[in-house]
Amino acid sequence: MLQMLAVSVVGIAVAAVARRKGWPSPLLLVLAGVVLSPFVPGYELDPQLVLLVFLPPLLYSAAIDSSYLRLKDFRRPVALLSVGLVLFTTLVIGWVTHLLLPQLPLAAAFALGAIVAPPDAVAAVAVARRLGLPRKVVTILVGESLFNDATALTAYRVAIAAAVGQGLTWQDAALDFARSAAGGVVMGLALAWVLAWVLVRLRDALVENTVMLLTPFAVYLAAESLHVSGVIVVVIVGLYIGHRMPRAGFGTRLLSDAVWRVLDFFLETIVFALIGLQMWPIMRGLEWGDGWKLAGMALAVFAAAVIARVVWVVPSIYLPRILSKKIRRTETHAPTWQNVTIVSWAGMRGVVSLAAAFAIPETFPGRDLLLFLTFSVVIGTLLVQGLTFPALIRRLKVSNERETYTDNLAEAAAQQAAATASLARLDELVADGVDELHREVVDQLRTRAERRTLSAWERLGGGTGPEGEETPSSVYRRFRREMLVVERDVFVSLRDERRIDDEVLRRVLHEIDFEEATLERD
Known part of the structure; x- marks a missing residue:
């Protein structure tokens, strides 16, 4: 508890300096965490802390602030990225890892692919808010980051179960995925309707916002207890409540805006600091007999994650227009190559990947190495893509003017x-x-x-x-x-x-x- 308090204080101080100087606070927080990691060697990320405490409110806040109507307009590219790209990246990184480490079971290699496949919702929203990207690009990136965790975590559970010998077939995996997603949609819509009905009748801004503050935790836990996707349930509830927010009282909206801005800042600050702090616990668990080999594997997996996104994004955006007359007729403006380039490069990973990696069972084959490779991809994408992203946008002269x-x-x-x-x-x-x-x-x-x-x-x-x-x-x-x-x-x-x-x-x-x-x- 004392360590978390210290992380919060240091993180807020670093974020305050970054905001005053106009620097990218997520990247500065990650670097600060890396520097401080050797001084707190005993702290290891608790997966439940991320998945139960940090993820639900951050997803819910992003969903409330998103536009249901715009997401509906761009549902095809969002679905292709949040489902298709995640599964494609899982397969690519799984095969690359298996080629590099043939002694590692294939299911374990695919588990790594599922862990690092989804770009992080926190990183995507933080970047989109700050850089003034075109609305279509922001909607696609935020929509992808809202739903891709559901795909990745489901694929992760299937791969882990297969690796530890629970005997899941591909048919079982597909059925589990469909049940989790469909159940999440149905449960999300039902809970959203009930919560909207309750909120309308409360007529008290303070009580309404207290209920909304508890909502992401409650619906996530309820969904996970029924073995459906908690991520999908939280996002659907957030989108529904956000869409109906204009019909709430003025006091509810004013208070809600202030509450979620403060909570987002606080949680995002801790999340990015925690990413950097994991360096020492992960490095300490490795056997450094051949450091160059480890560095080469980390570089190869990082490159596979980046290249897989580019290979998927370009055809998934242009091919539907080429193959479908209906799409060409309804979508009169073709995506510009500048926007496609930005979406291809916006693949920063984050704390959810690290949480999934730390949740790997202690007896899992190659657990320490998988942790190291996950950390390498997360840090690599945050620093390499995160640092170059603003320059790329300026170079392409993309703005929302x-x-x-x-x-x-x-x-x-x-x-x-x-x-x-x-x-x-x-x-x-x-x-x-x-x-x-x-x-x-x-x-x-x-x-x-x-x-x-x-x-x-x-x-x-x-x-x-x-x-x-x-x-x-x-x-x-x-x-x-x-x-x-x-x-x-x-x-x-x-x-x-x-x-x-x-x-x-x-x-x-x-x-x-x-x-x-x-x-x-x-």
């Missing part, structure tokens, strides 16, 4: 529609009559609604809005709340109709939530 302009244009049009609807509601309220209604109150309300629209157009170089505003009266607050309800409904409807993106919806709802919060002060 065009999307930013499109979002601003869509937001301005949506603000116009929402303001029109809210002003119509104001006219209805005024027509009903209000005791001691002051004309200046109505004028303030009209000005407030118009100013929101003008401020949106200003981002595109349009007009300017009025400056300064008096403290609203009780009549003002009551009328404005009614108007905000209508505006929020308009924005949600436009999102559901696919006329604005979830990113635009979150941005405008954030502004509305803050305004509604100010109306509740008195």
Whole structure:
């Protein structure tokens, strides 16, 4: 416990320095962990700590922040990466490892492949948030990282069972995989509906967020106890709750945003520091009779992981368009080679791979060597691909500037529609009559609604809005709340109709939530 506290303090200090200097904090945390590893030689990563404590909330947070509609649009590339690429990488690394170590059982080699096959959700989200990648690329990378752990952990369990002599056939493995995935989808949808029903009736921001904070742990444990994919259940629940979040109260959203930002920062800081800290326990368990041979094997497995991704990604993106007229007709814009290159290079592994490696039974053949090879791939991808990723993006001149302009244009049009609807509601309220209604109150309300629209157009170089505003009266607050309800409904409807993106919806709802919060002060 004291060691975990020390890791947290040091990790937060390193992350704080990285944020202030503008450095990539995940990579700096990994390097700090490597440097400090010899000073805490007794600390070995507990797989249950990662799989039960760190993984569920990080997956859930990423799912809440993702867009169900965008993932639905890109379901084919996400599925090809999160399922097809994981299985392909498992086979490639398994065969490469078996060729390098013919004395190692083939099932054990495939276990290593399953361990290092999935890029890490934490690393993918951390990189995507910081680099301003195009939305399509971010959606594919985050969608892949949300679901690929389910594929990898299922393949891992099958390979471990085969290696220890439990006699699983390929038919049994396929059936186990299908049952785990299908069961996870069904259970995830059922739990998501129940939780959404409960959250709607709580009507208390603090209680709602407490329930949401416990949700990833509860649904993951429930899924694993029924032997279905806990990863899939957590992700589906998170996507469903996130999709319905715009219909929650403003206090719930404001508090939820703050809670998950703090929790993400804290958990990601510890996770990346723990990766580096595993260097000494892993190195200590090896027999260094031939260090060059070990280095060569590590390099070969690392290269296989990187090359396998490139070999899979390029044809999996372009071949469906070549073979299917329907895809060419529905997807009018072909993926650019720059975006394909970025997806091919975004294969950073993380703490889930290390947790799976440490969960290998002590009597497993070649366990220490498999731990070393896993650590080599994780560190290699984080440092090599992580350090070169920003330079690659700059070199390819890939950015989301065009999307930013499109979002601003869509937001301005949506603000116009929402303001029109809210002003119509104001006219209805005024027509009903209000005791001691002051004309200046109505004028303030009209000005407030118009100013929101003008401020949106200003981002595109349009007009300017009025400056300064008096403290609203009780009549003002009551009328404005009614108007905000209508505006929020308009924005949600436009999102559901696919006329604005979830990113635009979150941005405008954030502004509305803050305004509604100010109306509740008195």
